[in-house]
Amino acid sequence: MMTLWIVLGALFMTGIGIRFTYRVLGLTPVEATAVFVMIVTLVGINTAPARTLIMNLLG
Numbered sequence: 001m002m003t004l005w006i007v008l009g010a011l012f013m014t015g016i017g018i019r020f021t022y023r024v025l026g027l028t029p030v031e032a033t034a035v036f037v038m039i040v041t042l043v044g045i046n047t048a049p050a051r052t053l054i055m056n057l058l059g
Contacts, residue, residue, distance in 0.1 A: 005046050008039055 022032040044050055 005043050008043060 018032050018036050021027055021035050022029060025032075025035075027035065045054070
């Protein structure tokens with residue numbers, strides 16, 4: 001599962017991610033940007049330092 005997040009993160013951290021979302025999925029540029037931000041946020045939350053920080057804040 002972690003490999004999937006790393007691959008998605010690497011893809012969407014580049015311009016390829018937005019272009020892929022925009023052209024292949026047939027979204028508008030605004031929708032493609034929203035998907036890009038969502039994926040980057042999910043990948044960021046799933047990294048160990050972010051997870052540890054969230055657990056310390058909530059725990």
